[in-house]
Amino acid sequence: MELANPQTKTAQKMISPERKRTKKNLFFLYIMLTILAILCFFPFYLMLMYSTHSNAEIAASFVYLPGDDLVSNFTRMIEKVNIGRGFLNSIIIAGGSTALTLYFGGLTAYGFSKYKFRYNKQLFYFMLATMMIPGQLALIGSYKWLGMLNLLDTHAAIILPAAANTFAVFFIKQFIDGSIPDEIIESARIDGAGEWRIFNRIILPMLAPALSAIGIFTFIGSWNNFISPLVLLFSEEKYPLPVVVAMIQGYYSTDFGLLYLGVAISVLPIIIVFSIFSKRIMGSVAIGSVKG
16 A cells, blocks of 8 residues: 655645635636626616617616617618718728728838838837827817818828828837848848838738737727817718717707617627627737747
8 A cells, every 4th residue: 555645745735725725816806807897898788778768768767678669769860860871981981091000000110120220219219209199189280281182071181190100100110120030121132022022022911910900909999080080071971980979969969769879880890890809909919019
């Protein structure tokens, strides 16, 4: 009969309380995370429930179950505002802004990372300093130069400024510094490839992880953009979805069912995008943070 080692028994006694303490901590952690998830989801749940009730039911009491007025609310919304046109405008603006941000952000980041020119660092730091300027303040200057170019009241007025996305340049540059060696560029130059060909055919595909991450953030931000279209666009048929929903609130503020339905339609695509790409969004936090 094999005798147990006294040292093994002592180690088991020490490990057992530690495991119990770890399980206990994990249990309380999961409880807190579950409560936090419920608190975050509850407003969206109420928004969806309120969009299925009539204005009288919403004003009379607190509702938390689905109602029977979803179709009537949607019918009245179509009669009041052109929600389909607003949806299409949001797709055009968000898609165009994302495309410009990804290409020109990647191009600018590549230049700062791989081209050693005079005042490279100083210019990059100056560009980063512009991130401290509030977007509402920069909108004043944008209104001026867009007016000089006769671009006001066009979707281009919203899409073109997306080419100068400072955060995208910073984000992608960190990825290039840590993931793309200079030897790849030098080999392409030796083979006779031009600078534009190197970027478009070699570097751009290698930036796919960083571009996909920053593209998700840019698309969501452009979709939710409210103040820029409100200031730079004057025609109602060119308004994106957030402004169309605001028009419902302004002109029909007493119709809460209609208002909640408009907000739900505006937010639903973002929820779908986040649900599909949530893993990539979470993983993008570490992109470019470690060199080598």
